[in-house]
Amino acid sequence: MECDKIFENEKGELITTPKRKFSTIDEATIVAEYENSKFDRTYKVVTYKCKICYKYHIGRDGNKINDKERDNSSKKISSNKILKDKLWKSGIKNIKVVGFIDLSKISKK
């Protein structure tokens, strides 16, 4: 797919991995907030609508995140206990390893 991420491995081969796709901006925003709340995050993650697949992706916009923004994202996640529990139970804490979390399984309540 054209909106896959493309990496070059040690051998110089191009490999692709699918970007996480979200059908609504709300789902993408939740994950973006989560990503932005990570203490080791350097660049801010934003949501955008893809012109190729017409779904939402999250990605870095090139701007560095500051402590205040990280804090705000963290508060948004932790202030929503139901959401937080569901994110954690879905294994979202391993999001970098897993690469994809099916948020459609999370109730929007």
Ligand SMILES: [Zn+2]
């Ligand atoms: Zn796309």
